[in-house]
Amino acid sequence: MTEQPGSPDDTPENTKGRPSLAEAALFGCCPRCDARTLFDGPVKFAERCRACGLDFTRFNVGDGPAGFLTLIIGALITGLAIWLDLSVRPPFWVHIVIWVPVTVAAVLAGLRVSKALLLIAEYRNKAGEAGRDE
Template sequence: MTDFPETQEGRPAMREVALFGCCPRCGKRTLFAGMLKFADKCPGCGLDFSRFNVGDGAAAFVTMGIGGVVVALALWLQLTFEPPWWVHVLLWLPLIVFGVIAALRVTKAWLLGSEFVRRAEEHRHDGSDLS
């Protein structure tokens, strides 16, 4: 009943899914409809991306990880060179914004690809088995 292919043939590698936003079934770069929003389905093979629930857990880990790296680099810069405050704003604000967005795209694509490979998807409850 499932529409997943039974073989690995034709599937992109997980690194391609994560780095390039490729559909985990056909490999076309159709996973995202916006900067961080998944497309509803793949126009190439028809895979319904809304069946997968990536959630927001990746956002917390990515944000905290990049925040930790930026804080460490900012402390090193301040203690080594003692630049004026505006240098920190010019350096770290763009790095945080672009770093978090890029890392979230990669992480969300990897999670969706992992769910596809493991055949984990959102359970659609139609209410037919309710008493």
């Protein structure tokens, strides 16, 4: 089996200088070459890496991150909104001005990081669909 350039290996000399999984996801790094080319938009993956040519369309991240983020961020925002309302009693428009942008920003940031995290983990662990030979 031939190794792809920049493919992961558990030896320390091959992982030295590479970003951690969390760092790579946060900055949208290509899992093969570590260039910041994973995204083409706020949460849309690029077709392929502009630096090394890795095809990102072969990875299947799915909608898993969106479901978890909806539940987690929804619970956090609801808790914070209730706390603010019980402690300060602001008018309703203040809630809208605060929580709508905070929710949109949290969902976009969380979705970007979680999608990147799953794609990079899939590449590093050589995961794929069952019965698929690649």
